[in-house]
Amino acid sequence: MDVKILSFNSLMELTPRQRSEKILSLVKKGDLVVFEGRLESEEELNLTTKALESVSGKFTGIEIAYLGAQNKSLIEKVKHSLVKVLSGKSPGLTVVGPSKTIKEIKMDPNNLEIMLK
């Protein structure tokens, strides 16, 4: 499995639809995609829908995980918004991969563990 690390800028210059298509096309090829920041929750759900629409014998869907503050306290939300405004970036890291190769992604707020089949 190849690991494709995408820059935040290369994804953000795309429309949400193009972003999903780009990520999904790489994952369908069998790549593990890693990028800075995270997709909006609507985009994540849209990516899931698109992935499920593509399910066939060879492609069984995706595993997705985000490492970063997910359920933030009010102070963290303010800090997160400030970082986003000042740098134009969403902190954290997202990993998307093919579920045919990835058995499980174990998540906790500070750690991602990718287990391959």
Added chain:
Amino acid sequence: MSLKKTFFGFFSFFRRKKKLTMGLYGPPNAGKSTLANVFIKQILGEDSELEFSASSLEHETRSVQKVEKLELKKGSKSMDFTLIDTPGIATKIDYEDFVKKGVKKSDAKIRAKEATQGVIESIKWLDNVDAVLIVLDATLNPYSQVNITLIGNLVAKNKKVIIVANKVDLKTANVEKIKLVFPDYPVVGVSAKKEEGIEELHSKIFEEFF
């Protein structure tokens, strides 16, 4: 205004009524259909022939199911609601997982195809519900991207949410962990199988959705 209207208007002030469409959402095998059956049985009575299929095998519910005109009462309040039971939200479906659990290969392929369509249908139905009970298996780690994405979408769509921590009758259930992971949402521990915690859930539904 007629005397009749004034009369009934006066009493309807005290008998407050709410209508809503309430969805049961969550990952596969969390107990959504079992919980839906508890609601139906308690509201329509033990003799009700209406029952959703529930199983220990994942993706037993493969299409959105709807029961209309249910009524919950609490004191002077009553709630008319449509209950939506949905296939479990997942990001992957592999027929080989069903084969490993003893399903024939040909049946497993059909089941996987139906399950995939069911999840897509579930996601589309998010726009049609007013309020959502997110049913989680309290014995499993709640910190999963699917759960987080689902809640994020409900919040973005301004849907009201209660998290139902199901299977509290099992020793490994950990309701506190769910509360810790989702501190901004009300969490109620229940055992749909043993019909425990249901009264508390009814109260929370009135508190949050009414």
